Amino acid sequence: MNIGEPAHLNLRNIPSVPWPASHGTASRGVAEMGAANVSPSVAGEDCGIRAISFGGGQQSTALLVLAAQGRINFRTFLFANVGDDSESPATLRYVEEYSKPFAFDHGLELTELRRIMRLTGLERTLLQRLEMPESRSIEIPVRMGNGAPGNRACTDQWKIRVVARETARRGATQEHPALIGMGISLDEIHRAKDTNPIPHQRKAYPLLDLGLRRTDCQRIILDAGLPLPPKSACWFCPMKRAEDWQNLRREKPALFARACALESTLNDRRDALGLDHIYLTRYARPLAEAIPDGVDLLPIFDEADGSCDSGWCMT
Numbered sequence: 001m002n003i004g005e006p007a008h009l010n011l012r013n014i015p016s017v018p019w020p021a022s023h024g025t026a027s028r029g030v031a032e033m034g035a036a037n038v039s040p041s042v043a044g045e046d047c048g049i050r051a052i053s054f055g056g057g058q059q060s061t062a063l064l065v066l067a068a069q070g071r072i073n074f075r076t077f078l079f080a081n082v083g084d085d086s087e088s089p090a091t092l093r094y095v096e097e098y099s100k101p102f103a104f105d106h107g108l109e110l111t112e113l114r115r116i117m118r119l120t121g122l123e124r125t126l127l128q129r130l131e132m133p134e135s136r137s138i139e140i141p142v143r144m145g146n147g148a149p150g151n152r153a154c155t156d157q158w159k160i161r162v163v164a165r166e167t168a169r170r171g172a173t174q175e176h177p178a179l180i181g182m183g184i185s186l187d188e189i190h191r192a193k194d195t196n197p198i199p200h201q202r203k204a205y206p207l208l209d210l211g212l213r214r215t216d217c218q219r220i221i222l223d224a225g226l227p228l229p230p231k232s233a234c235w236f237c238p239m240k241r242a243e244d245w246q247n248l249r250r251e252k253p254a255l256f257a258r259a260c261a262l263e264s265t266l267n268d269r270r271d272a273l274g275l276d277h278i279y280l281t282r283y284a285r286p287l288a289e290a291i292p293d294g295v296d297l298l299p300i301f302d303e304a305d306g307s308c309d310s311g312w313c314m315t
């Protein structure tokens, strides 16, 4: 496959990695945040294992292309799949039809990881966990009555720990940590923080190091001859924007109906526990009412919508 080089980025003048920590606005931005455990792709750091946290979205796919072009020093991509019944079907289809063949054609490793329960050795998907009748907790960031997202365990348990277990299996230790590249682009620099430090891992932000925005990622993907991947997230993720829910209702009505049923199931359980209702949108109404059929809602801009502040989802 012929991988075009995006002319407007002038990548020809960007040195190949290891990339000096001191260059460019993006790296300075990360340093100024003062976040602990944030590590750009620095030279000389003792990182035998280098892997990208692959989410199946546009930033991750751009990193795949950049790796194929030798522009970033990563050859391994780890995709923590929270469940074939939980991830967006469109994302899973894209990964199978485009990401995996592209990685294979360019000698890159793209490995899919699952959450395996230690006791049984069986996979436990996020949706299975949510639908367990005896469950008292809700792992996803459901919205409370005031619209704010609640606490979540999904990113930690189904993504961060799954990747951490794999890097440990490959030999990463506190003394010799793995370097995990995150797909955070310059327009989402606020997501570049370490809320779940893993002692045997350090983080790097290759897109920030290269000063690339989401639109640059799109250009990189298209110039490589790949179609743009759809937004990646669980189909029931409460962090989605209203327009994403509207698209789901219009384009995948059966999946939208499943999301409505899941919200209802969670609230039935909360009724039994004497707890107040939760919602999958910020509108404090059942999903089917909050996202009316055929009616476009005015966009509400809120940082909590449409992203994941951990940087492990939606990349």
Ligand code: SF4
Pocket (backbone or CB within 6 Å): 082, 140, 141, 152, 154, 155, 158, 232, 233, 234, 236, 237, 238, 239, 308, 313, 314
């Ligand atoms: S996409 Fe949303 S629901 Fe899925 S793991 Fe990430 S935060 Fe949780």
